Amino acid sequence: MSAIVATESAGRATPALWRRLPRSPVAMVGLGIVLFWIVLALIAPLLPMPLPNAQDYMAMSHSGSSAKHWLGVDPLGRDLLSRIIWGGRTVLAVAPLAVIVAYAVGCTMGLLAGYYRGWVDAVISRAADVILSFPIVVLYVILIANIGPSALNIIVAVVVASAPGIARIVRGLVLSLTHQEFVAAAYLRRESDVFVMLVELLPNCRGPLITDFCLRLGYTTITIGTLGFLGLGLPPPNPDWGGMVKQATSMITVFPHMALYPTFALVSLILGFNLLADGITELSQAD
Amino acid sequence: MSLLSIRNLRVEYTTARGTVAAIPELSLEIGKGDSFGLVGESGCGKSTLIMAIMGYMGRNGRIAGGEILFEGQDLVRAGAEDLRRIRGGRIAIVYQEPSTALNPSMTIGRQLMEVPIAHSGASAAEARDRARDVLADVHLPDADSVMRRYPHQLSGGQKQRVVIAMALLANPSLLLLDEPTTGLDVTVEAAVLDLLNELREKYGTALFYISHNLGVIAQVCDRIGVMYAGKLVEDAPAAELFATPRHPYTRGLLASLPRPGADKHTHPLVAIPGVVPSAGRAPDSCGFLTRCTLARPGLCDAAPVPLQETTPGHLVRCARWQDAAEPPIAAASTSAAGIAIADAEIVMQAQNISRAFSIGKRRLLANDRLSLVAKRGHILAIVGESGSGKSTFAKVLAGLDAATGGTLQVLGDDVATRTVRKRSAAKVAAVQMVFQNPDGTLNPSHTVGFPLARALKKFGFAGDRKAIEARVAALLDMVRLPPSLRHALPRQLSGGQKQRIAIARAFAGNPELLVADEPVSALDVSVQAAVINLLLRIQAEQSTTLVFISHDLGLVRYLADEVVVMYLGQVMESGPVAALFDPPYHPYTDALLSAVPVPDPTIRTTRIRLEGEIPSPLNLPPGCRFATRCPRKLGAICDDTPPPARDAGDEHVIHCHIPLERLRQTEPVFRHAS
Numbered sequence: 001m002s003a004i005v006a007t008e009s010a011g012r013a014t015p016a017l018w019r020r021l022p023r024s025p026v027a028m029v030g031l032g033i034v035l036f037w038i039v040l041a042l043i044a045p046l047l048p049m050p051l052p053n054a055q056d057y058m059a060m061s062h063s064g065s066s067a068k069h070w071l072g073v074d075p076l077g078r079d080l081l082s083r084i085i086w087g088g089r090t091v092l093a094v095a096p097l098a099v100i101v102a103y104a105v106g107c108t109m110g111l112l113a114g115y116y117r118g119w120v121d122a123v124i125s126r127a128a129d130v131i132l133s134f135p136i137v138v139l140y141v142i143l144i145a146n147i148g149p150s151a152l153n154i155i156v157a158v159v160v161a162s163a164p165g166i167a168r169i170v171r172g173l174v175l176s177l178t179h180q181e182f183v184a185a186a187y188l189r190r191e192s193d194v195f196v197m198l199v200e201l202l203p204n205c206r207g208p209l210i211t212d213f214c215l216r217l218g219y220t221t222i223t224i225g226t227l228g229f230l231g232l233g234l235p236p237p238n239p240d241w242g243g244m245v246k247q248a249t250s251m252i253t254v255f256p257h258m259a260l261y262p263t264f265a266l267v268s269l270i271l272g273f274n275l276l277a278d279g280i281t282e283l284s285q286a287d
Numbered sequence: 288m289s290l291l292s293i294r295n296l297r298v299e300y301t302t303a304r305g306t307v308a309a310i311p312e313l314s315l316e317i318g319k320g321d322s323f324g325l326v327g328e329s330g331c332g333k334s335t336l337i338m339a340i341m342g343y344m345g346r347n348g349r350i351a352g353g354e355i356l357f358e359g360q361d362l363v364r365a366g367a368e369d370l371r372r373i374r375g376g377r378i379a380i381v382y383q384e385p386s387t388a389l390n391p392s393m394t395i396g397r398q399l400m401e402v403p404i405a406h407s408g409a410s411a412a413e414a415r416d417r418a419r420d421v422l423a424d425v426h427l428p429d430a431d432s433v434m435r436r437y438p439h440q441l442s443g444g445q446k447q448r449v450v451i452a453m454a455l456l457a458n459p460s461l462l463l464l465d466e467p468t469t470g471l472d473v474t475v476e477a478a479v480l481d482l483l484n485e486l487r488e489k490y491g492t493a494l495f496y497i498s499h500n501l502g503v504i505a506q507v508c509d510r511i512g513v514m515y516a517g518k519l520v521e522d523a524p525a526a527e528l529f530a531t532p533r534h535p536y537t538r539g540l541l542a543s544l545p546r547p548g549a550d551k552h553t554h555p556l557v558a559i560p561g562v563v564p565s566a567g568r569a570p571d572s573c574g575f576l577t578r579c580t581l582a583r584p585g586l587c588d589a590a591p592v593p594l595q596e597t598t599p600g601h602l603v604r605c606a607r608w609q610d611a612a613e614p615p616i617a618a619a620s621t622s623a624a625g626i627a628i629a630d631a632e633i634v635m636q637a638q639n640i641s642r643a644f645s646i647g648k649r650r651l652l653a654n655d656r657l658s659l660v661a662k663r664g665h666i667l668a669i670v671g672e673s674g675s676g677k678s679t680f681a682k683v684l685a686g687l688d689a690a691t692g693g694t695l696q697v698l699g700d701d702v703a704t705r706t707v708r709k710r711s712a713a714k715v716a717a718v719q720m721v722f723q724n725p726d727g728t729l730n731p732s733h734t735v736g737f738p739l740a741r742a743l744k745k746f747g748f749a750g751d752r753k754a755i756e757a758r759v760a761a762l763l764d765m766v767r768l769p770p771s772l773r774h775a776l777p778r779q780l781s782g783g784q785k786q787r788i789a790i791a792r793a794f795a796g797n798p799e800l801l802v803a804d805e806p807v808s809a810l811d812v813s814v815q816a817a818v819i820n821l822l823l824r825i826q827a828e829q830s831t832t833l834v835f836i837s838h839d840l841g842l843v844r845y846l847a848d849e850v851v852v853m854y855l856g857q858v859m860e861s862g863p864v865a866a867l868f869d870p871p872y873h874p875y876t877d878a879l880l881s882a883v884p885v886p887d888p889t890i891r892t893t894r895i896r897l898e899g900e901i902p903s904p905l906n907l908p909p910g911c912r913f914a915t916r917c918p919r920k921l922g923a924i925c926d927d928t929p930p931p932a933r934d935a936g937d938e939h940v941i942h943c944h945i946p947l948e949r950l951r952q953t954e955p956v957f958r959h960a961s
Contacts, residue, residue, distance in 0.1 A: 181722035182730040184687050185738060185792065187707050189745045190715050203732035 017210065020283055027279020030214075033272030037265075041089040050079040052086040052239040063255055071261050074247060080258065084265045087239040091269065094151055095220040098158035099213060106163040107205075110170025111197045115178065125171070128164030136161055137226060144232040151234060154227060158220050169212060173205045211281045218273035225266045241266045290493050291317040291340070291461055295353035298332075298339050298517075300566065302347065307567025309335045310517040312353070319460065322487060322494040324508030324525070326501055326540070328811040330563040332517035333497045337465050340495075341380060342370050358460070376406045379454035383466040385446035388453075389438040395449055396434030402456040421452040424489070425482055442900050444475035451482065455490060464496045468503060472672040473838055474897050477882035480506045481896065499811060501540060502841070502884030505529065513537045516564060516574030519594070523601040526888045533603040535579045543816030544886050545845035547957045550864070551823055556845070558817035562781055573606065581607050631662035633696075634800055634832045635684065640703060641692035642679050651904050653679040655856040655912075656693065661800065661849075664830035666823075668847035668864070670837055670879065674901050676856035677836045681804045684834065685720040686710055698799060716746040716796030721822075723805040725785035729777035736773030738792050739763075746796035762791040766821055783814035790822060800832045808839065819846065840883045844868055849938075852876050855904060855912040862939030868957075871950030873941045874919045880956040893956045911944065919945060 021027050050056065050069075059069055060077040071080040113124040131139070143157040177183065178201070186200050227233045228242020236243065241262045248258035298310040310332050317323045327333050338344055340355055342362060355362040357373065365373070382388050390398055399418035403409035409417065415434075422430035425448040438446060447467060454462055464483070468476040484507060487494055498504050504511055504525075511528045513521040513536060521534040532538045539559035546554065561578040570576045573592045582588070586606050594602045642654040653676045661667040669677045682688035683695065686707040695703035698717060707715050722728045729735065739759045748758060760770035766787040777785060786806060793801055806822065807815040823846060826833050837843050843850055844864060851861040852875060860873035867876065881895040897916045908914050914925040921944050930942045933950075941950060 180730075181724055181727040182738075184720070184722065185728065185789075186730075187687060188685060188715065188720055189738075189742050190707055190712060191741075191745065199733075200730055204730070206732075 024279035024283050026275050030272045030275025037088050037269050040085050041092050044085045049082045052083045053237045072257055074258050080261050083239040087241045095217055098155040098220055099216050102159040102162035106166025107170050109167035114171040114174025115197050128167050131164045149232045149235055174201050177201050207284050211277050214273050214277035218270045221270050289316040290319045292356040297352035299351040300348045309566040317493055320491045320493050322508045324496045324504035324511045326504050327514035328563050331514045376457045378461045379459040380463040381450050381454050381467045383469050385450045388450045391438050406457045421456050425452045461493045466498050474882045478896050501886040505886050505888050506884050516569035520604045529888055533597055533608040534605050535581050536575050543813045545841045547885050551846050556816035559813035634663050635661040636696040639693035640690045643691045649905050652856050659851050661832050663832055665848040666833040668835045668843040668850045670843055671853035675853040681802045681836055685802050717799040719793035719798040721789050721793050721803040721806045725782040728789045731777050735775050735788050742795035766791045782810050786818050802834045804836045857912050860941045866939040870953040872953055873943050874917050875913045891958045
């Protein structure tokens with residue numbers, strides 16, 4: 001309840017972040033790219049194109065672009081454009097979901113560690129250090145190889161790998177915020193620890209966290225692509241950008257388009273998220 | 288020929304909202320060896336002027352007109368090479384924050400030696416000798432050891448001395464000082480001001496001193512300029528400015544300062560209404576128009592008001608300066624006599640309160656067997672330098688921290704070791720606090736109304752949403768803020784407004800006892816007066832007991848009923864305010880009082896300067912805590928034995944080995960020069 005009041009009022013003073021977004025050309029370009037992919041993913045079933053798993057044996061002899069297959073077909077005769085668009089659906093569903101769950105876990109860890117300090121902080125921070133000390137790809141491989149590739153398991157892996165980083169940011173912010181006098185003022189109202197953490201501290205972390213959220217969407221997109229490329233992504237025949245690149249690598253010198261188009265898709269979406277993050281940073285620094 | 292001559296200077300900044308003139312038009316002259324003081328509240332353009340002289344305008348600032356002649360050369364049009372030679376050489380600057388002026392990764396010696404090497408091509412050996420000499424001049428004993436140290440190994444006062452030494456090394460003819468003592472303790476400030484006066488005599492350096500504190504300016508400057516909204520509104524010899532201020536703004540500034548000897552009953556502070564307009568927003572005719580009680584339509588808002596000479600050397604920019612001369616500053620004598628001290632009920636009684644922190648294996652005693660009493664409806668002031676343990680006690684009292692020893696009776700219960708979580712709701716509501724820093728006191732994510740409504744809810748205010756809203760509006764009205772402000776976010780508020788909200792929040796639960804920890808020290812003088820008046824009014828109306836923590840003895844004299852002087856966690860002296868400000872004094876009180884910068888050149892103060900630094904609370908002197916710095920130390924007894932409490936009558940207690948009879952013979956600190 002109180003949190004809602006807070007966000008409402010934030011909108012009243014200076015316009016909310018999304019209203020100020022048009023002031024930053026960088027952010028607008030990023031947002032444009034991301035929206036492009038979101039719209040394509042949403043209307044994918046309505047587009048007049050073959051289904052992503054439908055094979056066109058006739059097209060296999062001429063895998064390049066044609067009137068029927070704009071971007072050509074893959075080694076199994078499946079339409080590349082359709083697979084890229086349907087593959088976008090997976091990425092755009094799995095990446096935000098994974099990051100949101102990672103945020104829920106990371107913020108909780110960071111709040112607890114920064115607020116209670118002492119042994120709580122020691123346990124949480126050391127656990128985070130252990131996870132962060134693994135090279136990230138190795139960590140993914142270990143996790144997915146053990147729990148098996150699926151959309152849910154990708155989310156689990158992303159949460160395990162990202163939450164410690166988020167927890168660190170939140171912990172640092174909370175450590176400096178708890179010395180502020182408004183926190184003491186909350187104690188003088190006999191507020192509970194949970195209230196202080198969620199209503200007094202967490203809303204003041206949102207500036208750095210919004211930027212980090214967009215960046216992390218980009219990283220997670222990379223992760224999903226990497227996992228697909230390593231064969232740890234969505235199990236076939238699901239369209240998956242990383243998986244498409246992997247499938248085409250063996251014939252990359254003959255049919256480069258089969259690997260290039262999904263790579264472009266991946267790169268553009270990541271670029272979109274990163275530009276959005278840059279733009280938001282720029283806007284928050286202009287305040 | 289004058290040393291620095293600024294003629295028709297105009298400084299503009301390009302902002303998102305267009306070009307604003309931070310300084311629309313300014314002229315002033317400083318002669319060789321002069322000391323000129325420039326006062327004004329924050330936002331008046333003082334620092335912009337300094338930056339313009341130094342040529343550090345930033346990317347969006349520019350000098351749009353006029354000239355700055357220094358020793359005959361125009362700095363506005365000078366080339367980069369000339370400017371480099373002049374800056375740091377002929378003109379040196381000392382900033383407010385000494386810790387940022389020194390490079391933390393270089394020793395003091397290397398930083399000092401750089402100056403003669405860069406400016407006069409001295410050899411390393413020559414530079415070292417020069418540095419050593421200057422350190423002696425700024426009274427830093429043991430120059431060699433200081434030169435080997437890094438900035439973090441020096442105290443704030445020592446660092447500021449080093450910065451001054453560095454400025455002097457190039458033998459400048461003009462020294463710019465931008466609030467050099469703000470942030471220093473009053474005793475350290477007094478020593479730095481003495482030093483500046485001494486150095487000016489020795490080196491013949493002209494001083495251009497910028498401050499918001501008229502008391503400090505009065506100690507150092509012969510001539511004073513008052514700046515408002517980027518314009519010089521008054522320029523006069525120091526004595527004349529204090530005796531016959533002509534501009535309503537100058538008069539307002541003086542009226543918002545407590546004068547020595549005055550208290551809240553005889554001379555209430557008069558605040559200037561309104562706030563300083565943001566740069567470029569002030570009316571062209573007279574910048575002060577919107578806040579002036581004398582403003583007359585058709586006269587003051589017609590054409591730009593020129594600087595006029597009232598008497599030779601006294602310039603004022605006011606169309607009505609003749610009327611402004613009289614009547615003298617309204618001193619509405621409310622003469623509400625103080626409540627009789629003896630029969631007031633005791634609300635808070637601390638006995639032997641200690642607060643020890645463990646740092647590794649060592650113990651830091653922030654409060655050491657502290658005993659004091661606050662009575663209903665009274666104002667108890669706790670004074671002392673930073674590190675004296677005032678704020679630690681405030682936290683224990685409010686329940687934000689727990690004492691490690693002693694008893695603390697608040698409204699009949701011992702709460703010494705009970706923090707807010709262990710106190711009952713009623714007790715928490717009864718003891719509230721107002722904090723020092725206006726920027727930290729409100730949560731930047733929440734509207735102003737949120738903490739007020741929340742406090743009402745938590746303190747069991749019965750009523751629905753509407754009733755709470757009405758009560759929030761009433762609280763805002765109590766602190767003289769419009770009810771619509773409850774939807775505002777803290778960053779839309781000025782510092783004074785934030786402190787008002789903090790006061791409203793503290794009074795939401797109808798407290799019996801309010802702890803105010805330096806509530807106005809971060810505010811400008813005119814705002815300070817308004818907030819103090821407000822606090823005193825509410826305190827008197829609700830007969831709340833106020834524990835007022837401050838380092839500003841002028842303010843304490845003005846508002847307190849009883850005073851406790853603390854040093855290193857212990858009480859040195861306590862008693863009714865009138866008794867405390869006249870002999871007998873504790874030697875520490877004596878030194879504190881004599882360090883107060885008095886905004887009145889006709890008042891002479893005894894000059895007592897403390898030697899050395901406050902000892903580390905990790906390594907406390909075993910006898911009298913003050914023995915290591917006491918100018919009246921008797922001998923070994925002070926070092927070895929804790930001093931007895933000497934009762935000077937009327938609840939006035941002095942903890943000192945010196946017999947009362949001798950303490951009584953001390954000369955009063957403040958005397959009228961006749």
